[in-house]
Amino acid sequence: MQMAAHGARIMTVQGEIDAAELGFTLPHEHVLVDFGGAQTASADRYDREEVIRTMRPYVEQIAAAGVTGFVDCTPMYLARDPHVLRSLSEQTGMHFITNTGQYKEPYLPDETFRITAQALAGQWIREWEEGIEGTDVRPGFIKTAVEPRPLAPMQQKVVTAAAIASRATGLTIGTHACAGIAALHVLRLLSAHGVDPAKWIFIHAHMETDFDLIRMVAREGSWIELDGIGAANDASVLSMLLKLLDAGFVGQVLLSHDAGWYSVGEPKGGTPRPYTHLTDVFLPLMRELGIDEQTIHRVTVENPARAFAIG
Numbered sequence: 001m002q003m004a005a006h007g008a009r010i011m012t013v014q015g016e017i018d019a020a021e022l023g024f025t026l027p028h029e030h031v032l033v034d035f036g037g038a039q040t041a042s043a044d045r046y047d048r049e050e051v052i053r054t055m056r057p058y059v060e061q062i063a064a065a066g067v068t069g070f071v072d073c074t075p076m077y078l079a080r081d082p083h084v085l086r087s088l089s090e091q092t093g094m095h096f097i098t099n100t101g102q103y104k105e106p107y108l109p110d111e112t113f114r115i116t117a118q119a120l121a122g123q124w125i126r127e128w129e130e131g132i133e134g135t136d137v138r139p140g141f142i143k144t145a146v147e148p149r150p151l152a153p154m155q156q157k158v159v160t161a162a163a164i165a166s167r168a169t170g171l172t173i174g175t176h177a178c179a180g181i182a183a184l185h186v187l188r189l190l191s192a193h194g195v196d197p198a199k200w201i202f203i204h205a206h207m208e209t210d211f212d213l214i215r216m217v218a219r220e221g222s223w224i225e226l227d228g229i230g231a232a233n234d235a236s237v238l239s240m241l242l243k244l245l246d247a248g249f250v251g252q253v254l255l256s257h258d259a260g261w262y263s264v265g266e267p268k269g270g271t272p273r274p275y276t277h278l279t280d281v282f283l284p285l286m287r288e289l290g291i292d293e294q295t296i297h298r299v300t301v302e303n304p305a306r307a308f309a310i311g
């Protein structure tokens with residue numbers, strides 16, 4: 001696997017940049033999340049300025065540690081907020097990437113149950129073409145979610161919509177899958193709709209305990225995202241990382257925390273988890289285990305630039 005091809009582009013909340021500008025990137029984090037459900041989800045449930053005030057120090061903390069790219073994985077109906085992300089990007093200089101797509105029940109609106117995959121994809125393609133919720137902020141990838149088992153019909157529809165939207169826009173798809181069986185089912189469905197497995201991210205892959213299944217997904221060419229850093233046990237994530245590197249998948253690994261966030265509904269947003277475990281603890285552990293700087297650069301800089309490159 002190579003670096004992002006020359007001229008590869010990334011869509012940030014402040015517009016398109018060259019993939020080479022993205023730099024050290026956390027491919028799966030959250031600024032704010034509202035777990036209230038699709039029926040009540042609304043920006044009226046929080047104060048944007050309070051969210052920005054609360055989360056800005058956490059972003060500045062990683063900026064000081066050398067992080068320059070932040071992929072915000074909060075989907076629509078869970079408080080994806082282009083205004084908050086753009087303000088934070090302007091205030092901190094961080095490259096934020098947001099998404100289109102939909103999560104799983106109970107974070108799907110009634111309409112999603114009624115319309116076809118094609119119509120659903122049409123909504124997401126419109127966000128890519130016109131911007132999100134009346135802003136000119138455009139999505140940089142497609143986020144979906146499934147349960148950790150073979151896919152229910154509703155989830156097959158959402159994944160099919162993601163395939164249609166990805167082919168129309170060139171955006172990469174990331175799916176909260178957690179389990180190898182679910183990942184393989186998603187991949188099968190995407191492939192049937194002509195999506196290259198290299199355009200798909202297996203989110204929460206570290207939660208799969210059967211490495212044979214992870215290897216089966218990696219062999220297809222997909223991204224294996226170990227995004228429980230700081231929450232999961234360091235030794236277990238490290239052992240999975242070492243197995244992936246040993247099996248030759250250095251060009252397909254992504255590392256992140258799935259941390260943050262301002263929690264809508266809790267006083268003052270609750271207690272966000274910082275985004276610093278990777279730089280402060282995990283990378284030093286990788287170095288102690290003999291993982292060289294070139295490998296660390298590939299995993300933290302080159303891989304995210306390729307994973308989220310458009311086209």
Ligand SMILES: [Zn+2]
Binds near residue numbers: 028029073258
């Ligand atoms: Zn997440």
